[in-house]
Amino acid sequence: MMDRVYIFDTTLRDGEQSPGISLNVRQKLEIAEQLAKLGVDAIEAGFPITSSGDFEAVKAIANRVKGPRIVALARAIEADIDKAWEAIRNAEKPCIHTFIATSDIHMERKLRKTRDEVLKMTEAAVKRAKKYAPDVEFSPEDATRSDFDFLCRVLEIAVGSGATVINIPDTVGYALPDEFGKLIRELKAAVPALNNVILSVHCHNDLGLAVANSLAAVENGANQVECTINGLGERAGNAALEEIVMILDTRYRSLGKKTNIKTEQISRTSRLVSTLTGYQVQFNKAIVGANAFAHSSGIHTDGVLKERITYEIIDPKKIGLTESKIILGKTSGRHALKQHLEDMGYVLDDEEFEKVFVRFKELADKKAEITDDDLGAIMADEVRAITSEVYGFESLRVTSGTDEVPNATVKLTKNGAVIKKTAEGDGPVDAACNAIGKATGVSAKLLFYNVSSITGGLDAQGDVTIQLDIGGKKVLGRGVSTDIIEASARAYLNAINKSLTK
């Protein structure tokens, strides 16, 4: 179909390369399942050769997630391609994505290969991948800085060797929209074989142009965009999926291109990715930022309702943004909670459910009305903990005041044993973190600390994001609770747990 643009999501591969993000298998599965609900055409699930954790995650996603193509990344090297295939062989629609640098600067300085060697490696890699998978994607890395004629030869060879998708990356985020559009147009003219494959683009946001460049490419004949939820990705990130999709949707009359995305799932997907990665969405971010539709909230008068269309180019409902509904309360039992979690898409075993139920009851004691957002936050917290927990959080007791030294006692569990430690600090959060440091024996430096509230009101749950430096490595942690000191302690412990499992 001429007017169709395929959406290739790389949140779990390029997005996961953002500093400080480290998702476990369970979290990646959770995101992949949601991406399938969102209706993406392809999920790049990871880079299997890089670590056993990545391999296991790609394999779990390939085995479980139905609908989209499941893509595994591989350099143009035999071992990478074999490993990628091993990870995705059980997928409903497996695809190997292999790449090699084609710019002189990358070939000379990084690969130390001649142009002829790169041509041979391209052919060998695509052919090897094609022996395994019906779908093979090929990317000439640093395409925007590559010699045009050489780039054409590489692409001809890749398609001739069996590639079904050709992806043109602006690896360093240097291109301008008209330049990038022209490159796509000229490649299509110079390499007729590109008309028989999916032509994809992958743009980085170093100059804030990832979305504009992707759009320019689409207007010039590309029919797949690689993007990430919330624009995550290396350095300044990738093109934001929600922006690409909503531009094509909102401006359909001008652009004439459609995607298969169920836009009502955008808001939920954005929130899930933000909660699990610990990367908060900036308030004024297009489409999914907290203020993106702010002018429409809390205004009820007749006159303004008329005005709404004048200012609002997208109906918030279209991206699934609805008022957070009160769903459960103190008297809600196991059955109601379980049913509701299932409706939200969470499937838990008995042990996991019991943990969530305990958290739910604790919250219901402190907060009269529990909403979808509250449950989502608890779930994200528990999903984070389920597979990556070396130390479990048991309880926290803090004393502080204007005329006494803050003092905290924390109880953690490790392999069933309880560890109890007490420490002092400059403030209650500092004391709690010091106690956790003592209990785990891990010393860390706090780099970043942020609290935000999940829903409005004084009884809202606090959502704490923390970045620690542990032995020279940056680790993000996140925790939620109606008590911000407890949320801080959970976030601190979450980061320590992550550093111990990586």
Ligand SMILES: [Zn+2]
């Ligand atoms: Zn990238």
